[in-house]
Amino acid sequence: MSSLSALMFLARDGMLAQSGALDIAGQNVTNANTPGYVRRSAVLEARALTPGAVGGIDFSGIRRHYDKFAEMRIMGETGMLAAAKSRAGGLSGLEGWLTPPEGGVGDSMNALFSAATELATNASDPTARSAFLAKAEQVALSFRAAGNALSQRRSDLAGQAGEVAGELNKNLTAIGDLNKKIAEAQALGQPAADLRDKRDLLVKQVGDAIGATAFEEPNGMVALMAGGTTLVQGDQVNQVAVSMGASNTLKFEVQKPSGAKIDITQRVDSGKLGGIREARDTDLVALQGSLDQLAYDFAEKANTVHASGFGLDGVSGRPLFAPPAGVAGAASALVVDPGVAGQPDKVAASGSASSVPAGNDIALAFADIASQTLGAGGTPAERFGSFAGGLGNAQVSAESAIGLREGTLSMAETMREQASGVSIEEEMVDLSRYQRAFEATMRVLKVADELLEGLIREV
Secondary structure: OHHHHHHHHHHHHHHHHHHHHHHHHHHHHHOOOOOOOOOEEEEEEEEOOOOOOOOEEEEEEEEEOOOHHHHHHHHHHHHHHHHHHHHHHHHOOHHHHHOOOOOOHHHHHHHHHHHHHHHHHOOOOHHHHHHHHHHHHHHHHHHHHHHHHHHHHHHHHHHHHHHHHHHHHHHHHHHHHHHHHHHHHHHOOOOOHHHHHHHHHHHHHHHHHHOOEEEEOOOOOEEEEEOOEEEEEOOEEOEEEEEEOOOOOEEEEEEOOOOOEEEOHHHOOOHHHHHHHHHHHHHHHHHHHHHHHHHHHHHHHHHHHHHOOEOOOOOEOOOOEOOOOOOOOHHHHOOEOOOOOOOHHHOOOEOOHHHOOOOOHHHHHHHHHHHOOOOOOOOHHHHHHHHHHHHHHHHHHHHHHHHHHHHHHHHHHHHHHHHHOOOHHHHHHHHHHHHHHHHHHHHHHHHHHHHHHHHHHHO
8 A cells, every 4th residue: 555655746846847847848948038047957866765754856957058158258249339339339321411402612722713714714703702711611500510520420439328328227226136136045945046137138138338357256146347347246236337438538437335435437448438438539529530630731731821911902911710729629710810801902913012902812822722731631622531531430440340249249149049049850859758747657557546546456
């Protein structure tokens, strides 16, 4: 009688174990396309067969197929891809502002030189003078539009960095909360696979934002580092703050609960924040500097030539553009000098008072600026070409980085899938295998039941 009871308990335990394994396989199948889901498998262990015990099987828990090396690789590649995309996004569309269909800086300078040539053919014509002055206004407007576009884009990127940091801090707080729950579950011997999946997804989002590194501790909590300092340690969370530095550049700091701050700006070269910083404070600063230098050199050259001539009123020494205060901000501040603006008769075309109004030597000299070296970088057209080429090179560099990182990330994801991904075919095989084992165990239970019924009848 006792042996039959033992056989029934053996069958019961077997059915429970196979049922648990079926449940795990079913979860794998239903979550095959769930972001962040890591494949599980049932841990089935044979119960020791000892005197007085019939052995059997135990459902000992769940094994989570997590490859920390593959995950670390994915996190790193994700951060680099996010940086490349953010950099490319920060530079995209600028050519529409710098070279608009109605004519940008390069076209407006060429138009001004052409207007100077037309003025030279008939220096006494009020219409030619008005046309020349209108083209000068267009040059100033084009420089201002380009300079303001670059400044506006830098302002937009600063705001974008603040938004990324805000979302990053929410995720860091959520990771700290999950750390605590996972540690508590692990201490009680309870499964925490779903909590780990949720946390891993948040960790990847943190990496996407700032290029962090994660380490799991023995108690199940994860430690996160970025910029050479700790973001999350257990359930203790530091926040990332974005502000502006003294030179109008982005400043990233890790702020601890105590209020202490650690400057990590120079170490943030990955994730969205790293890409935004590179676009805003490296690429756009270089473009802005190039444009300002061009505006400054052009205004200085134009003013030198124009000031040497005489207007219809016989007065000399007037600049065509308001003299720039300095190189920095020259493009955004460029305007036609108030002493000339709206007054065509003050346009200097003659080289001497005696040659007014028909003198044209200054108009010819102004037109000749188009073929002269402007500063140390070539003719006006060459200088603008170099400026536009700088933008194009930066955009190509960013797009190339995207292609490279997409390829390396794909390789890392393939490695992860081999270890942690769900294969529907394999899960269907497991479902069939556990189902047959369950049915066979039921058959054992049925046999035990029949034997017990026969024994009762005999009695």
